Each structure stands twice: as C-alpha cells, then as structure tokens.
Amino acid sequence: MVDTSITSRVWLVTGCSSGLGLLLAKAALARGDRVVVTARKLESPDNTLIQSDNCRALALDVAASQADLDEKASEAISHFGRIDVLVNNAGYVQSGVWEQVGHEDVCHQLETNVLGPLRLTRSVLPFMRQQGSGKVIFISSVAGWAGVAAGGPYSASKFALEGAAECLQLEISQFNIETHLIVMGMFRTGVLSADRRKLDSANVSSEYASIINAYSDRLKNADGKQPGDPHLAAECIADLARREGHFKHRSDIPFRIFLGSDCFKTVQAKCRAMLKSLDDFKDLSCSTDFSTDTKEAEL
Numbered sequence: 001m002v003d004t005s006i007t008s009r010v011w012l013v014t015g016c017s018s019g020l021g022l023l024l025a026k027a028a029l030a031r032g033d034r035v036v037v038t039a040r041k042l043e044s045p046d047n048t049l050i051q052s053d054n055c056r057a058l059a060l061d062v063a064a065s066q067a068d069l070d071e072k073a074s075e076a077i078s079h080f081g082r083i084d085v086l087v088n089n090a091g092y093v094q095s096g097v098w099e100q101v102g103h104e105d106v107c108h109q110l111e112t113n114v115l116g117p118l119r120l121t122r123s124v125l126p127f128m129r130q131q132g133s134g135k136v137i138f139i140s141s142v143a144g145w146a147g148v149a150a151g152g153p154y155s156a157s158k159f160a161l162e163g164a165a166e167c168l169q170l171e172i173s174q175f176n177i178e179t180h181l182i183v184m185g186m187f188r189t190g191v192l193s194a195d196r197r198k199l200d201s202a203n204v205s206s207e208y209a210s211i212i213n214a215y216s217d218r219l220k221n222a223d224g225k226q227p228g229d230p231h232l233a234a235e236c237i238a239d240l241a242r243r244e245g246h247f248k249h250r251s252d253i254p255f256r257i258f259l260g261s262d263c264f265k266t267v268q269a270k271c272r273a274m275l276k277s278l279d280d281f282k283d284l285s286c287s288t289d290f291s292t293d294t295k296e297a298e299l
Ligand SMILES: NC(=O)c1ccc[n+]([C@@H]2O[C@H](COP(=O)([O-])OP(=O)(O)OC[C@H]3O[C@@H](n4cnc5c(N)ncnc54)[C@H](OP(=O)(O)O)[C@@H]3O)[C@@H](O)[C@H]2O)c1
Pocket: 014, 015, 016, 017, 018, 019, 020, 021, 039, 040, 041, 044, 060, 061, 062, 063, 089, 090, 091, 092, 093, 112, 139, 140, 141, 142, 184, 185, 186, 187, 188, 189, 190, 191, 196, 226
C-alpha cells in the first residue's frame, strides 16, 4: 500500500544509481516518505528500494531535452499525485586545463550539472506552484566557491548553479516554494573513482603536465579517504526537507547549507580574503561612479 499520510512527503531525486542520491532516497523512505528515484539506467537503483510501495523508479537522464524532462516530471507526479521535494543531485566531475579541455566535454559538463537541473526544475515548478508548496534542493560543491588549477569545467558548472539557484530562490519564494543549495566538501562516494572522474590527461601538453599531474594525484589520493560521511549528509538533507534534527523549529534556515569541515574552512577563508580585498581596494572600487554634479546635469 502507498503511504498517503499528510506527514509523508513525496520526493523526486536525480542520480540515484549510487552515492548521495541513493542514500538520500533510502533516508527519505526510512522516514516514511515516498520517493521517485531516478537514474539513467533503470536497473541501477538498489532493488530493495524499487520493491517498496513507497518508491517508484523512473529512467531519467538530466541531460535530456526540456520536452523529455517535462514528460518525466508529469509521469513522476502522476504516480504519487504530487512532488514536495525535488533534489537535483545528479552530476559528475569533468576536469582539465581550459586551453586544452575538449569543448564537447565542457558542454556536457554544463548540460549535466547546470542546464539539466534547471530544465527539470522548470518542469516541476508549475506543479509545485499549483499545490502551493515545495522545496527545490540543488547539490553544489565547495568547487562552486573556490577554484583550483585543472578544476575549471566542474567549478564553472557549480559556480553557475549557485548563481542560477540564488536568482530562482528570489523568484519562487512568493509561491511558498523554498530553494536550497547544499554546498558539499569532499564526501566518500564513488564520485572520484577512476571510472567516474573525467580527465583527459593523455592529450595534455608538457607545459601543463605538472598542473595535471598534481591535480590527478590529488584526486587519486582523496578517493576513498574523503573526510565527509555521505550517510550523514543524506540524513542532514532529509532533516532539512522534513524540518527535523538541526532544522526543527528554526525560522532562520539559510538558503545555503555548507556540509563538511573542509568545506567550512575553505569557504570561510575565501570570504575573509574577499572581504579583506574589498576593504583594501574600497577607494578604487568607489572611484568610478559619476560625480554627483555630472549625475544631476544628466537628469
Ligand atoms: N561526493 C563528493 O565529494 C561531492 C562533493 C561536492 C559535490 N558533490 C555532488 O554531489 C552529487 C552526487 O555525487 P556523488 O558524490 O553521490 O557521486 P556519484 O556516486 O558518482 O553519483 C552521481 C550520480 O549522478 C548520476 N549522473 C551522472 N550524470 C547523469 C545524467 N546525465 N543523468 C542522470 N544521472 C546522472 C550518476 O549516474 P550514472 O551511474 O548513470 O553515472 C550517479 O548516480 C553531484 O552533483 C556531485 O557534483 C559530491
């Protein structure tokens, strides 16, 4: 039997074949919610999930067209009758130095990590507006706050996602639809495993070899040793969606939630450095306005 109690929420989660998406689907189901789990290949999501009446599996590639995603969103909504929480989780890491990374590789990174989530959100929003509530959650990264050499394509995708979500939030809060960005540090999923991370080191010229080698070593060394526990991240996102745990009875829940001590330190250092630079160059920044006289003369 499908659980239809009013405390039960309906989720649509992308990228559930592994990692955070799968753990999030499990966390939501364990709390009595209903979940439309989506993955590029239907056979991927954990079989034990699909067997639950509270779970529906749907094949969904976030890089698909708007028309295809509109169809998927309708299909998802028709199963449980609503969607309360959309989690734009699917993504991957494309790396490379800008001078030499393939244009198609960059386009596919942006399609998957930015444009796909925005298209799917566009598909779901009319339903959320109609039901008068909803939560749209985007999974961002510390890479969307701080760049590293050879990390350009992935960072570009997450920086873009941050800007898009920030604007979206201001547009849809009037409909009682919340938007959140989960800014994640390094979490121990398969995201950095050799078969998932994309880095074409074979075609890199000697001028960039040291950067690529250092970057590649960093990723290899981090794989399997990331400080963040993805189970805890999933529980935290479930708390956010259900106003439980840390978020219970809070009226000051921020738009951005930073997860991971590494993320906290990096973002804090970046904000401090940026504030210092703003202060140090305040005179310059404020020296390029029209003088009051000129402004008045123009009016
Ligand atoms: N783990 C971290 O340290 C970390 C840090 C910051 C941000 N994040 C973000 O967290 C999210 C989840 O990553 P994860 O760590 O759980 O890694 P993961 O285990 O590699 O999961 C990524 C998921 O995205 C799916 N995916 C990729 N391209 C897709 C597409 N075009 N359409 C639908 N699904 C697609 C993958 O499915 P397939 O099996 O079909 O490839 C997989 O299920 C990503 O957005 C990632 O950028 C992760």
